[in-house]
Amino acid sequence: MTIKLYGTPKSRSARCLWMLEELAIAYENVAVNFADGGTQAPEYLAINPNGRIPALEDNGLVLFESLAINIHLARKYGAAKGLWSETFDDQSRTVQWSIWAMTEGEPPIVRTLMHRMFLPEGQRTEAEAVAGEQAFRKAVGVLDGALRDRPYILGNTFSVADLNIFGVLGSNHRALRTPFLDGLDPRELQRVSPLELDSPPNVARWARQCGERPALERVLAMR
Ligand SMILES: N[C@@H](CCC(=O)N[C@@H](CS)C(=O)NCC(=O)O)C(=O)O
Structure with a gap:
């Protein structure tokens, strides 16, 4: 069995390294980085023509898109391990929440970061x-409404649905944070990243x- 995860822990690849660590299966992390042009x-590009990390190779199957x-x-x-629900409806909810995290959660985070940090000052609004x-x-x-009556998004146990949502909306966590935010003091962090806003109680x-x-924690140790 050969599983290869292309990417670096200081990128969105951390989401998949987290998943592989949850599964506790054998894999190789192939170090491909955007910072040195590796992507x-x-x-x-023969593996992921999008030129982005992560990508996965699992016994001949090649996939991109972290979630x-x-x-x-x-x-x-x-x-x-309970990470994939056995019920059809919960499998559908997992897909729903994963697409939701990527479409409703990630763009606003990037939008604020762009306009407070990444764009040249003259282009920020x-x-x-x-x-x-x-x-x-x-x-x-x-998300807070959905967690009102349950500890995890599908019910009582942690699953890939939680991992995918937290992988995106929780990406201020030390193990998931973009390296561009490393070293910022807490007030500056709060200014540039909506992830630092206070969360409602269930979230x-x-x-x-x-x-x-x-x-x-094991992903954090890889950084
Ligand atoms: N939606 C993709 C986004 C992947 C992505 O944008 N990765 C960044 C690193 S965090 C990248 O590879 N950027 C390289 C580049 O834009 O050249 C996913 O979640 O896998």
């Missing part, structure tokens, strides 16, 4: 940054549980 090298990779890994290797914060708060409110409780997973 644009011809040999990597799709995690769903695949959970479906194939995670049922015994405060209104855009605030719009990102507002959209993020709205998404977090939806705060759930985020604490997700953030304390030992598998995530």
Whole structure:
């Protein structure tokens, strides 16, 4: 059995390293980095023509998109560990929440970061940054409602659905944080990243549980 995860722990690849650590299966982490142009090298583009990390090779199957990779890994290797639900409806909810995290959760985070940090100063617009914060708060409110009557998003146990949501909306966690935010003092962090906003109570409780997973600690140790 050969599983290769292309990417570096200081990138969105951390989401998949977390999944692999939860599964406790054998894998190789092939160090491909965007910072040194590795994602644009011809040999990597042959694996992921998008030129982005992560990518997965699992016994001949090649996949890109971090959350799709995690769903695949959970479906194939995670049922015994409760990471992949056995019910059809919960499998559909898992796909729903994963797509939701990527479409409703990630863009507002990036929008605020772009307009408070990444764009050249002359191109930043405060209104855009605030719009990102507002959209993020709205998404977090939806999640808070869904967690009202349950510890985890599908019910009583942690699954790939939680991992995928926290992998995106919890990406201020030390093990998941973009390296561009490393070293910022807490006030500057709060200014540039909507992830630092206070969470409503159900999300705060759930985020604490997700953030304390030992598998995530192991990802932190890889950074
Ligand atoms: N939606 C993709 C996004 C992947 C992505 O944007 N990865 C960044 C690193 S965190 C990347 O590889 N960037 C390289 C580049 O843009 O050249 C996923 O979640 O896998």
